Amino acid sequence: MAKIGLVDTTFARVDMASYARKEIEANWPKAQIVQRTVPGVKDLPVACKKLLDEGCDIVMAFGMPGKEPIDKQCAHEASMGIIQAQLQTSKHIIEVFVHEEEGRNDADLKKVCINRAVKHAMNAAEMVFKPENLRNRAVTGARQGREDRGGIE
Amino acid sequence: MAKIGLVDTTFARVDMASYARKEIEANWPKAQIVQRTVPGVKDLPVACKKLLDEGCDIVMAFGMPGKEPIDKQCAHEASMGIIQAQLQTSKHIIEVFVHEEEGRNDADLKKVCINRAVKHAMNAAEMVFKPENLRNRAVTGARQGREDRGGIE
Amino acid sequence: MAKIGLVDTTFARVDMASYARKEIEANWPKAQIVQRTVPGVKDLPVACKKLLDEGCDIVMAFGMPGKEPIDKQCAHEASMGIIQAQLQTSKHIIEVFVHEEEGRNDADLKKVCINRAVKHAMNAAEMVFKPENLRNRAVTGARQGREDRGGIE
Amino acid sequence: MAKIGLVDTTFARVDMASYARKEIEANWPKAQIVQRTVPGVKDLPVACKKLLDEGCDIVMAFGMPGKEPIDKQCAHEASMGIIQAQLQTSKHIIEVFVHEEEGRNDADLKKVCINRAVKHAMNAAEMVFKPENLRNRAVTGARQGREDRGGIE
């Protein structure tokens, strides 16, 4: 029975983990889900690693970096750490970050968050349960957060 | 009995570690606290790792990077090292950095420092004693140093 | 019997892995090929490492980063992870990234992709089967994606 | 008996290691000192690690990066490596870098170098012999190379 970890932050402003959780529960009722919260994105790498060490097959890391240069640097540092945590455990962590300036306003930002969280929840679950589904969507210009772009004919 | 490490620098100009210590002692009297000081932020990663190796359950790393580009680079390098130290030990290090330009003047800078130190002290202690409290504050737009922003309805 | 791994993304828009596969099959019929797909370039490092851990002698990692600053940062983070994965396994991963702005238009972009995929497929296969061939092409100003530049006489 | 390593470069133009050595010998006559030289700052991380592996309790790494962007990048890479070397060995390396543009002219640059080398020599020796001395100088706005700034009252 596959176990999926979800880690989010107190810093974020949209509850992406809950949207991901619903998507997984609706489509993969047998998946076991574990949830954790940390202060900010830089606390995500080790939190994800701990969940993978405790038996999760895959972890989703949700974060909402702000728009200042320092926020960009924090997101970069977090991403580097998330990649290192994967290499240490040989398991995937799906990073689901939405940058504040991706939304035209709060409502639009929320829409991007939900779209990205739900699409990546499908990715994460399939990577564990049906990795061949990912193969079928290879090079289709898939986008999480907005419309897919499609491949070049 | 949980053990919390506090590491600060001779470079900094506000005694954030003492504010954090008081906050922890007032609310979690059973916590054991260990304190260390190093020259600058780039000395923090290994100092934190040593405390975690010596049995601390969590460590807080306090730093006050200056406003020059070289200071930004030092802070970035320190942050990368702090994330690596966490991944090596599978324990959390709460980075509490206040950049000099975050304050409008010395008095305002000190206010930011105290606010951030105290709020993160609460985060650190709860991550050890009551991690479910963090879950309850998930995606609330929490900010350390200034007012919380709140979530998007 | 050498085993070559190919990993691409759902994000990409040109099927570079198939062009590489054909090149390898045409020239090195004994090579065994394994293929995987992940969502984006930042998921490539651990996917490559898993294939190397499962017995691949070399892996090719295909990605098509977009043109925004955030895309550049993602590509940088992916590249750092791909280098780390190589150092952990002591095996080569050939990174085959084509940046969206490398093409004047979709048709030109596709041409760059095919050229780079095919030339790097030859590199990857030779690094496993005939590394001395690489020695013979040393410092020839070789380019993948466009024309070679040649060495300085 | 504590052993302190000093590593400098052929690239540098001021003999910081000798000033540090004199400071240590004058104040901590029992310290054993080992010295090495490498070509440039990017050769420092592994040179420091080797000295730590060979029994040094702490190492000082002296470098003088130039003023071009490529020099800044080299210094950044060296610093990242120095932090990693510390995390691998769980011992401190005190980085003593002086950037060429820190001096108004050669004479001023030399003054900055000597001040920084001597103050950090004191830091390094105390971190081994009397770490509580660092605690006493915590958050005093200490600067190496120029005047201390003092804490915020």
Next chain:
Amino acid sequence: MAKIGLVDTTFARVDMASYARKEIEANWPKAQIVQRTVPGVKDLPVACKKLLDEGCDIVMAFGMPGKEPIDKQCAHEASMGIIQAQLQTSKHIIEVFVHEEEGRNDADLKKVCINRAVKHAMNAAEMVFKPENLRNRAVTGARQGREDRGGIE
């Protein structure tokens, strides 16, 4: 009997490894030399690590990054990997990179390449055979590629 590895790329346009090889053979006839070629600079880190794992005492890594921003990023990633490979093996890798814009034209570029390759070949051989020679050239403002700058009196 010391063993020195030389790794270059098909991307480069000047045969620096051959100039280095001749310098070593002329002055250290007992040195055993092993040569490898990889496609580009990002393939150098693991190639160097493999040579060190196979018994080389030191490795020289030759690369010629182009002048575009993406080339600078590749060189940076390669340098980070080369430093990590050294820290993993506790052996030195001498990075010999010449950036395309360092030469005023092809002829000048070639001159820089040869000067840097030859001087670093001397550094590499001495680091293995006579490390005390490096100590004697400490802080002399040594430059590879152009004239030495000299120390500050």
